[in-house]
Each structure stands twice: as structure tokens, then as C-alpha cells.
């Protein structure tokens with residue numbers, strides 16, 4: 607019987623193999639088999655004061671970095687897809703508040719939806735994925751549980767402190783030269799915080815599954831031939847549309863990230879730490895000088911040794927493992943922040959072309975399958 611991690615690897619490698627084949631066909635050469643190499647065990651990969659590797663993470667590991675050593679994070683994020691941050695000084699994660707809100711009766715949760723149907727504000731769910739979530743969006747009135755001032759206060763406090771930490775990490779990228787624009791620090795931006803619940807109870811059973819007579823894939827609910835598994839609570843593999851993400855979760859573990867070599871790394875919660883991952887904007891800030899990773903510009907040519915790639919990640923909650931709660935804070939600039947500016951020739955004329963952050967969101971809607979921008983090995 608395969609472990610969840612092995613299944614995630616297989617899913618990834620299936621797609622990876624297909625992508626390789628497509629690529630090879632286009633190039634007119636034979637497809638290469640992907641290799642699954644596991645990095646060496648132990649502390650050999652990252653050294654330095656306050657930086658160690660977590661000891662119980664299975665095959666591939668993620669480093670634990672002390673908050674006093676955050677100046678090392680930019681370099682570490684070029685080598686590892688995520689880091690555990692220790693001694694961060696955050697108050698205890700608001701899992702109980704997440705539970706209070708997300709286990710309200712359906713009718714009460716329906717009242718916490720954004721009137722404009724935003725998927726980044728208020729209550730939302732993806733029943734077929736066994737997942738529901740609620741977003742705190744500081745630019746809007748909090749759509750929290752009624753008559754619960756404590757909820758509001760704690761949620762705001764945890765969010766503000768998390769943003770302070772993420773800003774501090776961003777400042778480390780600017781020690782030698784300003785890679786991350788000043789407005790990220792000076793302006794409120796479009797940062798949000800999400801409370802998530804993954805539970806078999808959320809899964810809307812008996813819909814397509816029964817009527818179509820086709821079974822769901824046991825890992826990602828996607829239908830695959832010869833698979834008679836049942837659906838597991840999950841979130842599809844994706845990268846986050848932000849600068850950095852701070853995540854903390856309850857057991858059971860279920861979060862997996864991919865490293866640059868396409869290996870799946872388990873990222874279970876570790877007491878006293880939070881996980882920090884890179885978002886879609888990091889390659890724009892850390893690309894080779896003067897180059898842009900946008901496909902219509904330099905594309906992958908702009909990715910160098912010092913470029914931080916967005917962290918592809920997925921959550922799959924093991925069967926019979928119970929509920930999982932997580933809290934994710936997304937650091938984002940203003941929607942209209944300019945990511946790339948250049949003069950291009952159009953219709954015989956030279957015109958100024960600007961690419962704003964929110965344009966990436968619309969572009970991402972066209973990415974098929976996994977919502978990964980510039981993701982590992984693809």
C-alpha cells in the first residue's frame with residue numbers, strides 16, 4: 607500500500623512525464639524518464655547558526671530557521687521551497703477561532719459570504735474537495751461570527767503580527783540592493799488571511815460520484831481509470847498569488863511542497879514554528895538583473911541561481927485522519943503595483959508597456975490543471 611507522499615509523487619510524476627513527452631515531441635527527441643532522487647539525510651545541506659534541518663520529515667527535509675537569523679532566508683529560499691521559522695514571537699495560532707467559525711451551521715456560514723461573491727473575503731467552500739475557508743480582508747468589514755469581539759480582535763492581531771514578520775523577511779532581500787519595492791512596506795496592499803478546514807464532512811457526497819458511476823481518484827478526487835478510491839479532503843497543487851505565505855496547521859499533516867528538482871517534500875506542522883513559502887511575485891523581484899520572467903519577455907531565461915521560485919504545494923488529508931485546520935497569511939502588494947515596465951514596439955510605434963500585479967491573476971485563470979506559475983521542473 608502506497609503512502610500519501612508516494613501517491614502525490616506519482617500524480618506529479620505522471621503529469622511531469624506527460625509534460626516531458628510533450629516537450630520532447632516538440633523538440634523531436636526522445637522523452638527522458640524523470641528521476642526521483644532523495645537528498646542526503648542529516649544537517650549537511652544547510653549550516654549556520656540557528657539553521658538546522660527538521661529531523662522527522664522523512665526523505666527530503668525543510669530547514670528550520672531561527673527568527674534571529676532571518677538574514678539567511680533569501681539565500682535559503684533559493685535552495686529550499688519553504689522554511690520553518692522558529693522563535694517568531696507570534697501569539698498561538700487561532701485554530702480554535704477557525705473551528706468556531708467553520709463549524710457554524712450552514713445557514714450561519716452562508717451569512718458570512720461576501721455580498722459581491724469574492725473568493726478572498728468571507729466564507730467560501732469547495733465541497734467536492736472537502737474544504738471550506740474564510741478570508742479576513744482588512745480592507746473590508748470583518749464578516750466574522752456574530753457577537754464575537756474576541757474573534758475579531760485575535761484575528762486582527764494574528765494577521766498584523768504575521769504581516770510584520772513577512773515584511774521583515776522581505777527586508778532581508780533588500781540588504782544589498784532594493785529587490786522588493788518600497789511600496790510593499792509602505793502601503794497596505796492586498797494582503798489577506800485565510801482560515802481553512804479540511805474534513806470528510808464537507809465533501810458533498812452522492813453527486814457526480816454516484817450519478818455518473820465513475821469513481822473519484824482517491825488522492826485528488828479527479829477521475830482516473832481503474833481507481834475505485836473515495837474522495838479525500840484536499841487542495842490541488844498550486845502556487846500562491848502573493849509575495850510570501852505564512853502557514854500554520856493542526857495535525858493531521860497533509861501539506862506537501864515540491865522542490866526545484868521536482869521532489870515532493872512533506873511539510874507537517876512543527877511545534878513552535880510556522881512555515882514560510884514563496885509566492886508568484888518572488889521571481890519578479892529576484893530574477894536576473896534587467897530581465898523579466900514573463901513569457902512574452904525573457905521567460906525562463908530570467909531565472910538564475912539567485913531567483914526564488916514560487917512554492918508549488920498541495921494538501922491531501924489522509925483517510926480516517928480526522929479534520930485538519932490551517933491558517934494562511936498571504937502578503938500581497940496593491941493590485942496595481944507595476945511588476946514590469948518597458949518600451950515595446952507596437953504597430954510601428956514605441957509604446958510604454960506596464961504589467962501590474964493583478965494582471966498575473968487574470969493570466970493565471972488561463973493556466974490549465976495545476977495553478978502553478980513557473981513551477982518546478984514544468
Ligand SMILES: O=C(O)CCC(=O)C(=O)O
Pocket residue numbers: 800802841846853855861919921932933934
Ligand atoms: O491549508 C494549507 O495548509 C494550505 C492552504 C493553501 O495552500 C491556500 O489556501 O492557498
Ligand SMILES: [Fe+2]
Pocket residue numbers: 844845846919
Ligand atoms: Fe496555497
